[in-house]
Amino acid sequence: MLRTINEAMEYIEEKKNERKKKLQDLNIYVCIGTGCAAKGSIKVYEALKEILKENNIKVNLQALEESENRVKRTGCCGRCSSGPWVIVMPYGYFYSEVKPEDVREIYKETILKGKPVEKLLFTDPATSEKVLNLEEAKFFQAQSFYIMEEIGKCECDSIDDYMGRGGYLSFLKVLQEENPEKVIQVIKDSGLRGRGGAGFPTGLKWEITKNSKGDKKFVVCNGDEGDPGAFMNRTLLERDPHAVLEGMLIGAYTIGAQKGYAYIRAEYPVAVDMFRKAIEDARKLGLLGENILGTSFSFDIEIKEGAGAFVCGEETALLASIEGKRGVPRPRPPYPAQAGLWGYPTLINNVETYANIPKIIRDGAENYRKRGVSNSPGTKMFSVTGPVKLTGIIEVEFGTTLRQIIYDICGGLHEGYEFKAVQIGGPSGACLSEAFLDLPLDYDSLKSAGAMVGSGGIVVLSKRTCMVEVARFFLDFTKRESCGKCIPCREGLMQAYHILEKFTQGKGSWEDLENLEFLAELIKKASACGLGQTAPNPILSTLKLFRDEYIAHIEGICPSGMCTAFKKYVINPQFCKGCGLCARFCPQGAIYGERGKAYVIDQEKCVKCGACFDKCKFKAIEIK
């Protein structure tokens, strides 16, 4: 337990030295983020522990504890597609796709001899060559890591490791200077904008909350990352929970709050556990609780788990949910900064916004602004998914183009896939065509293109994806997630969904197209909260940039071949050997023929399941 600020400073210095020494020593880090864990990293971790234990028993029992401890758990390094990751220090070897059976070789070559295991090294998709360290890979160099510091070398569940990286020094500085106005000024000067999507200036929000009168004040962390295709917040909470916690502490001190809530989705159990442990560790050291480090500042944090409602990412809905109610938004003003939780002034920021705060205090506004562009300083984490070679979390400066992200960082699309569009910003975002590949990504230029940063989900779509189906998919999501309070959103989205469904089933008409456009504009204008106001974006952007696909659907063709209603399975008599395999597997009995002669498909009976297509050994079945 640390009792004074000076004591804490000394403690952190000590941890810094310890960490420096540790990195020069033999240490093995295993990624246990959700992605790697799903691919078996826990088993790799156990196997490594086992082999160290096994081999040391014969040598020296004393070393057992110590060498066992040398296997560390590190949070997500962002490259989930190549997991599980194992990093061996001090050599800095990065091993990808490690299986438990590879552990013996790592032990024999790397741990005993210090040599890399060739076959486990990561292949840089840009050069197709093996790299020893991630730092050498092109995708790594093309990024700008700031919030995601010390990739692969930070221990997600250790407060000592965070302090070893200089963590909590920013909070101590704020506590020592006793000048909340200065903190607000620095954040204002830094130009930091809310990472939750709308991009509201963070410094201004803090100032309003500080100046609002109330007996109590609250600090809330919005970790209700519900956008399908986005997992930056999960990654951040799993890999560096203390950075978020420190940001909340600084916020609480600045605005004068006594209590904080971290609202995290129940669907992210690892993130919830990591943050819970972070809170406990901070309490043990005396960084949370009554009279922190002997000052008059008292603050504590409670975790509130979300229960699966997308609309709770909207701040007023989130606050209602913390109060234990239905997550229904209410009109603003009053903003949460004026009247939030139980009517008291409440500071509510996104996970990533809080993680930026300690860095800004540490580096100063001017240095912070060196990254990014003038209206959107700093970096942003994005999650990239779709048929690109490397999927996962990336961090780039604002102003980076989509082309750089997709081709330089993610290695371009898989063989056989051709770029068509990107979907950015989740269900509230938009689809951008090839023409926008060189658009610099920042809050304002994306807005002018009719899209938004949103929480930062980027889904790459290939020519095999139908844009009408994409719009239908998002509407299916938003119509389900509409809280039902206001009519334009509740009824409008349902009707728009039905029209889109008609299109994908091949029943769309010109009148439907007109109605759809009218309805989308109307929902945007008339809805009460951000969900309804942005839900039509996927329709509007696809109508604008991919109108020809809607028209093709009216004319009876799905250009991408994705909508099954348009598919027609036909047997090419030239290739058909008449083996009858397809007829045996057809669940509808829709295929007829005589053995040895070409078979035919009865289109009336065919349900387009594709079973015949998969079974045919001669590629005689064609999709038209």
Next chain:
Amino acid sequence: MKLKRNFAKVEEILKKHDYRKDNLIKILLDIQKEYRYLPEDVINYIGVALDIPPAKIYGVATFYAQFSLKPKGKYTILVCDGTACHMAGSTSLIESIKEELNISPGDVTEDLLFSLDQVGCLGACALAPVMVINEEVYGNLTPEKVKEIIKNLKEREMKNVENNK
């Protein structure tokens, strides 16, 4: 005769959350974990204990996707239908589960072993398509892999039953 429920477990959960009204969602999450759904009598019990009308609790219970008023299976299968998973073919996973267990999303098998739900993004998009069974994540799935996973679980259950005989 209708079984009388012993509310000791419910009391324990209520106590854990200090009988606080604002902890209602946490309490319901724990109840859901304990019973695999929110039984009607338990909802009424919580209503009395926290002084919240049961109708309000129903309002909360039906609002959030994590809660169910119908029992869930011993193995709760969640198939992700987020953007990345949908594009990677999550619909075909649902189809293969339907074939294997004869249930649709929202249903539970008659022996209460398996329940199936289609959910929004689980945040593991890099491994799409994904499903989660009792908090264990399975990634890069194909309909064949899904069938195999379910068959293995079925076999495990069969063995359990035999061992208990």
